[in-house]
Amino acid sequence: MDVALILSILLGRGSLGDRWVWDYSNSGLFSVRSVYHLIHLSDRSSASGGLLGWNFIWKADVPPRIRVFLWRLASDILPTGVGLRLRHSAGLIACSFCGSPDEDARHALFTCPSVCAAWDSTGFGDLDSWWRAGSPECWVRGAHGALSREDFAFFATLCWALWWRQNRLVWEGVVQPMLLSVIFARAATTTFLESLGMMTAPRCVGVPCWLPPGASCVKLNFDGAVRKDPNRVGLGVVARDSWGVLNDLRADLVPHFGCPAVSEALAARLAVDLAVARG
Numbered sequence: 288m289d290v291a292l293i294l295s296i297l298l299g300r301g302s303l304g305d306r307w308v309w310d311y312s313n314s315g316l317f318s319v320r321s322v323y324h325l326i327h328l329s330d331r332s333s334a335s336g337g338l339l340g341w342n343f344i345w346k347a348d349v350p351p352r353i354r355v356f357l358w359r360l361a362s363d364i365l366p367t368g369v370g371l372r373l374r375h376s377a378g379l380i381a382c383s384f385c386g387s388p389d390e391d392a393r394h395a396l397f398t399c400p401s402v403c404a405a406w407d408s409t410g411f412g413d414l415d416s417w418w419r420a421g422s423p424e425c426w427v428r429g430a431h432g433a434l435s436r437e438d439f440a441f442f443a444t445l446c447w448a449l450w451w452r453q454n455r456l457v458w459e460g461v462v463q464p465m466l467l468s469v470i471f472a473r474a475a476t477t478t479f480l481e482s483l484g485m486m487t488a489p490r491c492v493g494v495p496c497w498l499p500p501g502a503s504c505v506k507l508n509f510d511g512a513v514r515k516d517p518n519r520v521g522l523g524v525v526a527r528d529s530w531g532v533l534n535d536l537r538a539d540l541v542p543h544f545g546c547p548a549v550s551e552a553l554a555a556r557l558a559v560d561l562a563v564a565r566g
């Protein structure tokens with residue numbers, strides 16, 4: 288029967304060869320606009336009882352790039368080791384942090400030993416039960432259903448920050464301390480919610496707050512500080528865009544020369560190095 292159906296397909300008599308056609312645009316050519324349209328069609332179909340929609344993601348109180356990341360996570364299309372293997376990619380397929388051969392989204396963001404402490408520090412508690420079973424979509428929906436709007440924004444931002452941290456190791460060979468991802472996610476979430484008028488952070492009189500740079504600009508903040516080891520100075524640089532979203536960062540430990548001004552100068556040099564490296 289299948290043979291008869293196949294043979295019944297009329298082949299064109301022209302001389303055109305095979306070519307790729309994107310089925311979701313009139314021209315047959317791929318465009319981001321057509322994907323955006325497709326996403327909205329998917330949401331509309333959910334209203335009629337089909338696939339559940341993604342509106343809760345598009346309405347999340349996070350910057351657009353984190354919404355897109357969250358949608359990719361929930362759709363299980365992040366380029367994890369397992370995902371790349373399914374697509375027969377010849378690239379890295381093991382976890383870059385622990386070497387696990389089964390690096391899927393669950394491992395990369397939640398169960399890898401390199402990120403577990405991040406979630407322990409959130410106080411979310413029972414998140415573990417969400418990703419033990421079910422798909423990434425289940426985790427994201429579970430988080431959205433159980434957390435407040437503010438906490439869901441932090442959840443999404445921390446997922447994004449941990450994924451970004453992993454990409455830095457893969458593509459730049461930089462091991463970023465996990466704690467920096469948590470600190471960034473807290474700060475970025477607070478900044479964004481403040482920009483929406485949803486949160487007012489306590490202000491210390493006389494202490495200047497962080498002000499975002501102008502559109503299309505990146506602001507570098509740097510500092511040098513002595514913590515537990517008095518012989519060493521921790522240097523940190525954070526680059527953020529006009530949304531307050533982390534653009535890049537650097538951290539380093541150097542010998543302490545006993546002069547705070549020198550520590551600040553070294554941090555400034557680290558900031559300049561970062562700016563130069565990023566062009």
Ligand SMILES: [Zn+2]
Nearest residue numbers: 382384385399
């Ligand atoms: Zn791992």
